[in-house]
Amino acid sequence: MIILNIHEAKTHLSRYLDALRQGETILLCKRNRPIAEIRPLPAPSTEPRPIGLGKGEFTVPPRFFEPLPEDLVARFMGLEP
Secondary structure: OEEEEHHHHHHHHHHHHHHHHOOOOEEEEEOOEEEEEEOOOOOOOOOOOOOOOOOOOOOOOHHHHOOOOHHHHHHHOOOOO
């Protein structure tokens, strides 16, 4: 874990980006008191998501396809019903 005060982080953050990419964590301090933690994000998936992950988990009721009430449509359009 890398411990940095705000001034050091503002001045030299680009120096620490490689360490973040390799999984290092930065503890950000203000006057030597911890205030935040900077952690790397997980690498995005390179494989496409499979289709049908929620199959059988729910059903769409027929009511879903009915037109919306006029007053609700008016509110979406920013109009007073």
